Amino acid sequence: MFFNLDAEGSNSPSKSRSFKEVLSGASSSGDIFPNVQQSIFNGVPAVLLSDEEVLKLASPFQFTLVGKFGLRRPNLDAIRNFFSSLKLMSFYSVGLLDARHVAIQLSNDLDYSRVFARCSYFIHNCQMRVLKWTPFFDIKEESPIVPIWISFPNLRLHFFNSKVLNALGSIFGRPLQTDQATSSRTRPSVARVLVEVVISKKHPKEIWVGSKAYGYLQKAEFEKVPDFCNHCKYMVMPLWTVLNFIRT
The missing domain is CATH 3.30.70 (Alpha-Beta Plaits)
Structure with missing residues (x-):
């Protein structure tokens, strides 16, 4: 199950639960229950949370990265097999964000540093650039x-x-x-x-x-x-980066 860090070594499917069960506190899964206010903001219906609550909800994703592909992307099984070949130290999970982006959930600082430090990988001849995930990550932009x-x-x-x-x-x-x-x-x-x-x-x-x-x-x-272009919010990858990863 994507982002279920307690699922390591287990093949049993997670039981589906209703919102009533979850919000009643009947689960011991460690879910965070923020203070949520329904309102109107900028003329549209809104679900409002404080900045502190947003950061608290984001804390389980502190070791999350985003893989961004260019014109082509391998299928998800190929991407997962690639990460399996890296022999990471602890549990990880990979899932699609959209057609070009995958979320890479890692579970410790060493694996996070190792994957992020490389910046770019080639999977089945498709370049995957590694971006930092933050609570404000937008797939239409790139993190600086x-x-x-x-x-x-x-x-x-x-x-x-x-x-x-x-x-x-x-x-x-x-x-x-x-x-x-x-x-x-x-x-x-x-x-x-x-x-x-x-x-x-x-x-x-x-x-x-x-x-x-x-x-x-x-x-x-x-x-x-x-x-990095502050106007378009995209990185300009220098030629040495591309050539280096083609060689390796």
């Missing part, structure tokens, strides 16, 4: 939130620390992971952090690191940032 490797060249050795690296990444967005050489401290010339970055915004190129008295200006370098 993209995983970007940020390098910190000549970061001082004592700052190769997980809390410091997380803080450095957090200046630009949500840190996902460091690369192996950074975490093992085997490449002291540069630290690299993968960060979810809003590429439609400007970001600083230098950061002050350390105490006010003994700190220094640390450079931050963004690697391979795609262009």
Whole structure:
């Protein structure tokens, strides 16, 4: 069942329930019951929820991504078989959003980072670009939130620390992971952090690191940032991205 994270290892169909059963609290499935107000908004009937309630409803989907296909899309079984071949660590689910988009529900941060970091895959010779899902995702647009490797060249050795690296990444967005050489401290010339970055915004190129008295200006370098059109809300994929994934 799509998005049923409790269904791992079970082939039994879910029992259909009426709205009366669900809303009476007869289920222990962990459903969230928001405060809902029926009203009129902008001249049309409306179901109104607070911003807090919307975010609460979205919380079970924190590891959700969207796969977007171009002119062609393989059938759903082929897409699911592809994800099976990735040997992900935990339960996942794939379902259609529309003819060009699939929702990819993952269940942990490591699988999420691994799938999102690649940005694009080819499935049966059809390119699938990976987009971030948010509560405000619109299939008619593309999210400007993209995983970007940020390098910190000549970061001082004592700052190769997980809390410091997380803080450095957090200046630009949500840190996902460091690369192996950074975490093992085997490449002291540069630290690299993968960060979810809003590429439609400007970001600083230098950061002050350390105490006010003994700190220094640390450079931050963004690697391979795609262009994003703020007018049409679409990414412009550079040629190097397409050629790289054709080769691999």
